[in-house]
Amino acid sequence: MADFVITAQAQEKAGSLIVNSLIKAGVKTALLIDSAGNVLANCGHDQQDLDIDAISLAALAAASLAATSQIAKLIGEDDFSLLFHKGKNGNIHFGRVGVELILITIFGDDVSLGLIRCRVAELADSLAQIFEG
Amino acid sequence: MALIDLSKKEVHCKVVYYGPGRCGKTTNLLYIHKAMDEKDRGKMLTIDTKGDRTLFFDLLPLNLGKISGFDIRIQLYTVPGQVMYEATRSLVLKGCDGLVYVADPLKVRQERNIEGLEDLRRNLEKNNLDLNKMPVVLQYNKRDLCDTPVPTLTIAELENDLNSQLNTSYYEAIATTGVGVFETLTEITKKTVRYVAEKHLLTSID
Numbered sequence: 001m002a003d004f005v006i007t008a009q010a011q012e013k014a015g016s017l018i019v020n021s022l023i024k025a026g027v028k029t030a031l032l033i034d035s036a037g038n039v040l041a042n043c044g045h046d047q048q049d050l051d052i053d054a055i056s057l058a059a060l061a062a063a064s065l066a067a068t069s070q071i072a073k074l075i076g077e078d079d080f081s082l083l084f085h086k087g088k089n090g091n092i093h094f095g096r097v098g099v100e101l102i103l104i105t106i107f108g109d110d111v112s113l114g115l116i117r118c119r120v121a122e123l124a125d126s127l128a129q130i131f132e133g
Numbered sequence: 134m135a136l137i138d139l140s141k142k143e144v145h146c147k148v149v150y151y152g153p154g155r156c157g158k159t160t161n162l163l164y165i166h167k168a169m170d171e172k173d174r175g176k177m178l179t180i181d182t183k184g185d186r187t188l189f190f191d192l193l194p195l196n197l198g199k200i201s202g203f204d205i206r207i208q209l210y211t212v213p214g215q216v217m218y219e220a221t222r223s224l225v226l227k228g229c230d231g232l233v234y235v236a237d238p239l240k241v242r243q244e245r246n247i248e249g250l251e252d253l254r255r256n257l258e259k260n261n262l263d264l265n266k267m268p269v270v271l272q273y274n275k276r277d278l279c280d281t282p283v284p285t286l287t288i289a290e291l292e293n294d295l296n297s298q299l300n301t302s303y304y305e306a307i308a309t310t311g312v313g314v315f316e317t318l319t320e321i322t323k324k325t326v327r328y329v330a331e332k333h334l335l336t337s338i339d
Contacts, residue, residue, distance in 0.1 A: 005333055008140030036228025037192075037208070038136035038145050055208070056178045059192045066224040 004034060010130050011041060017126055018043045021119045022105060028090070029106040032097065032127060037062035040101070040131065052106070061104050065094055082120075084113065095120040098128030134228030135329040143204045146325050147228055151253050152235035153245040154186065154214030157274040160308040161235065162193045162209055165318060168311060169195065187213045190225045197322060205326055209318075214249070223256040231268040231325030233317055235308075236291055238275050240284035247294050264299070268324035271296055271303035272317045277310075 014032060022030045023044045029052055032041040037059035045052055065083060072080045083094040093105040093116050103123065105116055136145040150158040159179070166177045175194035180187065191211040198205060210229070212222040234253065236246045254264045271291075279285050286294075288305065296303060302320055306313025 003135045003137065003329070003333060005137045006139060011138070011140045034134065034136065034228070036134045036136075036147055038134070038147075038228075040136070053176055055175055055194045056192065059178065059190075059208070059210075062227075063189060063224060066227065067221075070220060070224070 004038065004040065004131065006040060006131075014041045014127055014130050015043055017123060017130075018103075021123050022116075025115060025119060026111040027105050027107045027116070029104075031058060031061075031104040033058040033062060033102050033104065035062050035066065035100050035102060045106075057104065061094055061102060065096070065102055082117070093117070093120065095124060097124045098132040101127065101131060103127065135230050135333070137203075137329075137333055141204070142202055143206055144200075144326070144329060145206045145208065146230040146329055147208050147210060148231040148233065148321055148325055149226055149229040150209065150211045150233045150235055151222070151226075151249070152214055153237055153242060153249040154216075156214060156235045156237040156242075156246075156249075157306075157308040158211040158214065158235050159187055159191050161233075161272070161274075161306075161314050161317070162191050162211055164308055164311045164314045165195070165209070166193055168315070173197075186215065187211055188218075189213065189221055200326065200330070205322075207322055207325070216248075216252075219252060219256065222252070223259050226253075226256050226262070227260050229260075229262070229267075230329055231270075231321050232264075233270050233272055233321050234295065235272045235274050236295055238273060238278055238285040238291070240286055243286055243290070243294065246291070250295055268321060268328045269299060269301050270317055270321040270324065271299070271301060272306050272313065273303060274306045274308050274313075276305045276312070277307045 018030045029045040030043045033039050039054050039058045042054050068083055069079045081096045085092045091107055095103045097103050103120055152158055173196050178192040180189040193209045195207045210225055212225045257264050273291050304313045304317045308314055
């Protein structure tokens with residue numbers, strides 16, 4: 001696992017892709033993290049009722065996906081590429097981006113899961129290209 | 134795996150406290166959390182079981198000021214020490230940049246200390262990391278037990294068991310009262326930041 005060096009250009013490009021594809025579609029927050037739990041990009045969450053501790057969320061999400069990956073192996077799968085949790089008012093979707101990155105999307109019931117899955121799948125290739133080459 | 138953010142001028146490093154169950158890894162983090170100013174630390178995240186044993190990990194993010202214009206941010210993690218949680222330990226080690234190995238001084242735990250270090254070496258290898266090439270500091274915790282009738286290991290015995298190959302710096306500590314906690318943290322931070330900087334920043338800044 002190599003270290004990540006993020007340039008201002010890469011961050012700006014990734015941020016603008018995420019905002020155009022997810023935040024403008026109604027997503028509250030989108031976080032791009034690596035599998036060690038570092039935050040690479042943090043977009044959205046301008047709603048006052050959503051104060052997110054991004055560092056804790058990133059660490060837990062990375063751990064959760066790593067645990068899920070081990071569960072996949074136990075049942076003979078290579079990996080599960082996404083993880084979704086539904087809450088009363090908010091939902092969270094975790095999608096793999098390339099080999100080492102994870103895109104976390106937090107959204108309300110006004111946005112459909114199908115749209116999120118489509119947009120995250122579309123974004124995954126572009127984001128992986130920016131950070132992993 | 135360090136993260137170097139050139140746009141925000143931040144360096145993020147991951148330091149993992151490793152060691153056998155009940156050696157005091159979480160106690161180290163709790164003391165640091167209690168002693169540090171709120172502006173220099175984030176929220177402490179703990180996932181433990183009812184018996185206070187760490188189930189997944191603890192996390193404490195710290196801001197350590199600037200070096201060469203870069204904000205240094207360290208994330209301290211602990212692992213669950215119990216033998217059966219090996220898979221979890223391996224997950225937490227992913228992308229770590231520095232290690233503190235906390236050893237228990239009780240004579241009855243001598244084997245556990247040695248096994249723990251072997252377990253660390255093995256789990257690092259699973260993550261393509263090499264213990265001999267990484268920043269690592271040893272902490273001989275619970276030194277207050279040496280003044281009690283409980284049979285304990287001497288520093289020479291601990292050095293022989295754990296440090297003969299690593300040949301790294303060690304600190305005597307009493308994590309419950311903070312003795313040696315910040316000395317350990319300072320040393321591992323220095324080593325880790327130097328390790329990451331030598332790999333990336335010295336060339337990037339130039």
